[in-house]
Amino acid sequence: MKPTFSLCLLLAALYTVAQCYQRPRYRSKQDDAKGTHYPGHSSQWEGAYPVKNKTFVKLVFSNTDFAFSFYKLVASEAMDQNIFFSPISISASFAMLALGAKSVTLTQILEGLAFNLKKTQELEIHDNFCQLLHMLNRSDSEFQLSLGNALFIEETLKPVQKFLDDVKHFYESEVFSSDFNNSVGAENQINSYIEEKTNGKIVKLVENLDPLTAMVLVNYVFFRAHWEKPFSTLYTKQEDFFVDQKTSVKVDMMYRKGHYRNYFDEELSCWLVQISYKGGVAALFVLPDEGKMKQVEDALLKKTVSKWEKFLQDRKIHLHIPKFSISGTYDVKKIVKQMGMTDLFTDQADLSGITEEPGLKVSKVIHKAVLNVHENGTEATGVTVKEVTWRSGDFPRPPRVRFNRPFLLLILDKFTHAVLFIGKIVNPQKND
Incomplete structure (x- = not known):
């Protein structure tokens, strides 16, 4: 044989x-x-x-x-x-x-x-x-x-x-x-x-x-x-994640207010938020509007990511990301x-x-x-985080980006420009 x-x-x-x-x-x-x-x-x-x-x-x-x-x-x-x-x-x-x-x-x-x-x-x-x-x-x-x-x-x-x-x-x-x-x-x-x-x-x-x-x-x-800017466990709360129009699940939703590179793509109807890790790697979270996931997936090309990177700007936002x-x-x-x-x-x-x-x-x-994905490493239990405070004169009001429906995730290496990982989170409570 x-x-x-x-x-x-x-x-x-x-x-x-x-x-x-x-x-x-x-x-x-x-x-x-x-x-x-x-x-x-x-x-x-x-x-x-x-x-x-x-x-x-x-x-x-x-x-x-x-x-x-x-x-x-x-x-x-x-x-x-x-x-x-x-x-x-x-x-x-x-x-x-x-x-x-x-x-x-x-x-x-x-x-x-x-x-x-x-x-x-x-x-x-x-x-x-x-x-x-x-x-x-x-x-x-x-x-x-x-x-x-x-x-x-x-x-x-x-x-x-x-x-x-x-x-x-x-x-x-x-x-x-x-x-x-x-x-x-x-x-x-x-x-x-x-x-x-x-x-x-x-x-x-x-x-x-x-x-x-x-x-x-x-x-x-x-x-x-x-994370370059860690989340505090003090602000993590149970919230609904809408898997589809008929299904929702409870998730531990992390929250942080601060500066992130972000952009709303009007053409594709999706939010982009880049969250940096220490060491030259970044996670690009992509949140399509309801019903627009397929449109965004079809547009996943080099030129699309290049366009997103061109328009990402460092701005203050209220960010909500589930632990999963x-x-x-x-x-x-x-x-x-x-x-x-x-x-x-x-x-x-x-x-x-x-x-x-x-x-x-x-x-x-x-x-x-x-x-x-979570707020802290196990070694960091009990360590507090100093939060950035808002100044009353900050205008316009920072947008609130809530990842409480299916989203995409790209892990990108800034040094070599390589796409290390790609993911789609449809249900944060479901593992494999």
């Missing part, structure tokens, strides 16, 4: 933590020493890219195109469900897989990732992914973003050395030997690795491994950050097949760059991401 290639992509876990600190802090001491700049207040799409390299810019743009295309395919089949995933994680995983692909299979992967192969060389793609991952993997005491890969290869299989060298060089992937004939042992090995890399947020992701599995590819992303924890699990295989990656999952797959054994194909793609 031909061996199968089980590709498991772990895209998890976003664990956002808002701590009670007064002053924004975007750079670590190490960054200051190196002269590294993380633009704390700059627009997500403004200013110079971190690399004066047109191919790096093209990589970011292609990743964004892929992110929104993937979202729209997920949303088309999950009309009334929460959505949450990490597009950059998916892109990195399939780009790494491309190192072992050849002929039509290779072309389908890279074009499926939204790359124009007439304008971008394959080596440039891997070089720039290498640089992107290096820039994303940064942390200090108040911020952590780590994204990585691992390969678990059947111990009887002989991988091509060039493939092993390339995945290590471009994607810093760890490689482990596994006995897939002992499927339970292999599952425990992989799940333990995943649990460790996601700080215990994802457990027992891989189950029911086929004993004929040849390789498992794991990709993980872990994000933990503190959601996770998303997806059949990535089914989705990317609709994006043109078809041969990869059939006997037509050419993965001879991974191993010279014939019949290698992708049989499984696992994707899971987790999101947790």
